[in-house]
Amino acid sequence: MSGRYSILNNVYFLGGFATMGGMLFGFDISSMSGVVGTDRYQNYFNRPSSSLQGGIVASMAAGSFFGALMAGPLGDKISRKRTIMLAAMIWIVGSILQCAAVNVAMLIVGRIINGVAVGLASMIVPVYQSEIAPKNIRGRIVSLQQWAITWGILIQYFIQYGCSFIDSDAAFRIPWGVQIVPGIILLAGISIFPYSPRWLADKGRSDEALQVLANLRANGDRNDPAVMAEFQEIEDAINFDKTLAARSYSELFKYPNARRVFLGITLQSWSQLTGMNVAMYYIVYIFQGAGITGQNANLQASSIQYVLNVVMTIPAILFIDKWGRRPVLLVGSTFMALWLFLIGGLMGKYGSSINFEGNKTTTWAISDNDAASKAVIACSYLFVCSFAISWGPVSWTYPAEIYPLRIRSKAVSLSTAANWAFNFILAYAVPPALENIQYRTYFIFAAFCVAMTIHVFFMFPETKGRTLEEMDELFNSDIPAWKTRALPASKLEQDIENIKMQQAGEKAPNTAAGHQ
Template sequence: RSCGGCALALVYKALLPTPTPLTPEGSLVSLRRHPCSTSAALLLKPPWYCTQEPFASGYDPGLTMLIGNIYVIAAVAVVGGGLFGFDISSLSAQLGEQSYKCYFNQGGNGPGEPCSGPLDTVQGGITAAMAAGSWVGALVSGPLSDRLGRKYSIMVGCIIWVIGSAIICASQSIAMLVVGRVINGICVGIESAQVPVYIAEISPPSKRGRFIGMQQWAITWGILIMYYISYGCSFIGEQTPTGWQEASWRVPWGLQMIPAFFLFFMMMLLPESPRWLARKDRWEDCRAVLALVHGRGDPNHPFVAFELQDIKDMCEFERRHSNVTYLDLFKPEMIHRTFIALFTQIWSQLTGMNVMMYYVTNVFSMAGYTGNAGLLASSISYIVNVIMTIPALLWVDRWGRRPTLLVGSVLMATWMFANAGILAVNGEIVEGGIENVAAQSMRVTGAAAKGLIGCTYLFVASFAPTWGPVSWIYPPELFPLRLRGKGVALSTSGNWAFNTALGYFVPPALANIKWRTYILFGIFNAIAFVHVLFVFPETAGKTLEETEAMFEDPNGMKYIGTPAWKTRVVTNLTNRAEHGDVEAKHHAEPRLSDAHEREEKAAPPAATVAA
């Protein structure tokens, strides 16, 4: 009953988790006892904070309400997305640096001649190494998350990140750099798959898009912060073939370990996903987390009871499908949403945004900005990325997923085609590439250069509030509880598979087919528009269980449910329900239990079946 006892119990619980059986009528007996003696308290209380007052008596809620505040939970969890952003810009900022190019040089660097850095194909491999590791990490994250929980899988990713960053910082060769980036990628794959799942399962439905979208915002902040750290470190030594110092790239790659330490220790204090707890039959813990996060500490809040019942209905239905594998995602009743989730992530890559992030310095070099001027000009695109993600965080649940994706596809296709036109009409081919970098194969000047830069900024401004956040928000909403971890892991692996391919493909493409590279990405955006229009249903404002009912709609298409173009946003009704007006929720969308009840009524009597 001491604070030390709470800390010891927390460690014991982490090492030896024991399922808590469902109590009659979902009672909260343990919550009425001393909070330090219950499993629920271990989720609700940080190890350094105890009280002698029971949960039900309304003790001082300060610290407990802090760790139960969904904004705090999301802000901590999405640091995992920031790790991805750190990795993107820590490499992109180095591509134009003499210290990086000379240390890993594979080309000519005669007296007074700038180092050309790794060969194009090798640089593509270095870039793609992180994405390749992320593909592995995303696939591993599904079973890892189902076994350890969403929270602890995120913490495992932090440990892997520290190991990878240490190897990168100490790199003595390209091979060592690639190994470190692969290990870092495994972490990014785990975090990018499981952070959205964790937030989706703990967020209120009316704001779920906002909180999952914070993952993308964290990525943009990670990109921006690390880019300016790398820019500052570029002044260590000189930007010449003889005056550079390796500390200018080792220091930034060492500093990227810091957010992983922060995330690891902060995750210790946060509650586990209530839906994961329910699936493990830890119902008291599940209800306690729902009360803390959605009921402001009141276990009798109407919305807590409503949501708990929905989770119970889902778990009861899924007990008949307890053993699941990745193959279950390709069964007839599930393959439709599996491909929706996969293509959400695939199209987000084929928009061309990560090309802009990784190789933006090459684009600005073609427009005449090299050295520190190129780094500063490139950084503006990262600032635009951060700022333009904010509207999505504020309004994506009101806009809906479908309209946001459709508008984004049209705008990005426009800017890609515009860039292709500018380079095709005004571009001058540079043999061997600008500063011996083959990917910088063309040069534009004057108004054309300004147009190229402007369209690049507009492209980033179009991606940031649309496909950027929604590609993380959407997949966790599509799958039932039993398959959510594996489903999101599979869809995220699609993201990283295409990220790997593009990272390797783009430098040779810019060197060989030049402006036509932009045409390809413009076409991909146009195809994505058509795909979303006819196939992607609306999920904004629905609980995860109501989304499941939408896919199982008996009045809809077989194995598809309600047609995509007939779905709608129901955020206003959901907002009312979260404030206690449960009747509003009954009018918003059909519940899963209602769908199952209709199925049972429609089924023929047993005697008829036997006959």
Template structure:
């Protein structure tokens, strides 16, 4: 089985990310449906409803991500995913069956709790089951499924607009129940995270999972045995010297750097402005002077560009070129694209000109932003945020990073509609400055983690914990390697072949 089962498990769990993309994308279509507006007695100018729907959902996501840190440590990655699915079924059912705005908004909050939980847990699970050589690809599958969810939402929204009844919006919202139920049932047949099992003292189960996921073949288990020995020793040592408090995230210079990298990469991902485009793309196209008909066409095409780019990047490049270079490229490219976009909107105001060349150049910059995001922060932010922490703080650390993502998501989703109307092109200057700051911080403080096992991160960040010494001190020597010097040499010079 080995690699095939490993990739299958990561891809299946990433259905949770598909829910993230679909839920985020479908509401932008539903909110414009004629029968939806009539049912809730909303005028055509429904700015207040849009703001409420967006803010309640993203607010729920923030609290869902915060709670999932505790849940992942307490009940594990699998059970936390299932809890997220139960909340998704609950919230989506309320939305699809809503007969009042209050019911709809409560459904959005509950669904937000689910998506916040899944957006943090899916990358975490994929990180902990992945071998180092393809970890970027496997965690990048989460971002890939977010994009596919957006594509599905665009087409479902397009098709449902032709239904002449309340089924128009109820079907669009209700279809979320299908992937939520699939994941709830299907993940039961996938393994627990081996690293979480070791934390719980279930070493034999963890050993069996590692052999199942990482063995080259039925007879060749040497690479998997080495992987298990290293993770066992490192995790057991952490159990003796670490507590489980949020203060652990800044308890030492190494942990401060880990936390800065994880939280920073998530915040910098919001600095790219990608969610401003995702949520308010039509408004941005209108500022370029496009008609409503052309706006819908361009938005539909835009939705497919990112996932296609992301797929080729995580498949062919991410685990070869690493994490830091793509992030530097992305931050620099966004400085350029937003500079050009600001110049176009400032020089050719849509109310004063219909310059087709300017319109095309502006659309090209928006599309290029999506492409560059898929070549950088899109997949890398989830990979890096979940791989830099030691096992004992990985749940709470990833939770903190994801909460930071959602906090800035809420901020930009609330500010952007007003800013695009009141300050027009000057709003894009903000993203020029923010991405310039991101570039400097990444260049100075972010390490390269490509090809490192999760246990090797101690060397990358300079943790002062001697695994062998701690285990020997506490009498836990079951899997301590016989020759410490050889073990250290192996970790520095050899990488297991997980073919």
């Protein structure tokens, strides 16, 4: 087998490369956060008001909302792989328009088109990853999506930082133009990737599905027991699917799917209501409020936050399949609430009203207390670390794994659209909030973190260690969510052992008859 063939059937490589779709989102976040506080951006676009700046930033999320909704039917119709390719092509067009923007209207159009691409990619990439990954590392593979986002934020931010020293509008045009590069790489690379084996099987292309699965699991050996057991499980699920009514969006809101659809939508919504992406978009304003003045000082302080975001996502990638989804979410939201309450309290006690020249958004800041300023920055860093190790990766992993195949693409599109809907609302609303209610904004997000902690504890079952096809049994049971960690292990191992016994000429137990 050639080296090229081997790497194109390596789950880590496939899942990791596909996350370049997530990197597009990260690039977009930094493409604005690094320039909104610079004089060249402010002067070229006539110093936009806080509400207009919110609209410029939120326009990407608006496009992403519609892109995510489009990705559902596209993922089913043209495949997960081709939907990612389409996202890359749209991204290239949007980046060109954004780079060439001569006024706010053109900038917004470019960001909306970029947003459509990000919506498509952010929805379909986790689905593709979850469908190619084995159950024991599925969380790790899908978590790479969040890591790619953090890398996109970091890389673009340092590009922005370097270009901030250019004394012309190239200071923001070069970073916006560089965004074309990952789009081209993603388009070229994904075109030679295999299709999702589950999508192939669902389309009646069982022989191709079996071969792809064999390539991914056993170097092409179709008779490997693990391949045979997993493929049979997929086929059983599809055969059961054929006994049901024709597929439609309406079944997403009927029993037994409605509960899972609600959980996916609320999880993605909560991930935005943590305030993390707001912190990424408007980090310049946040640090100005903490008393960090001077463009270079602010950019340097911000860069530390972006590095922490990358580094602290690594433990989640390594251990999410060991820790489980529930404890990671619960611990993460608890600590995020703590840091947000502290930030709001410190700024409320030690801050005061202030007017920044050329900045209409920051109207409250700590100006004469160095210790309080450092404490706010430290809490901001700890908040980012808490999100990076918890809600960041799990918010992509959980929705991509809880739905049955027949509704997976459409259901994930709804949950991802909810993510972008709240992203849009918050990106638009936060600048006016920082201007008008100031430090109290942090208390609002802290309260959201408390609410999501309660919601996860009572409503979200543990999904680690189970195949995608076993989620029906898990979610259709009457077992309370907080007791699901103690459930028996996946049945796939027993199915594999039964096949091994059959291959050895021994008789498999009757309990596995339904899987033979």
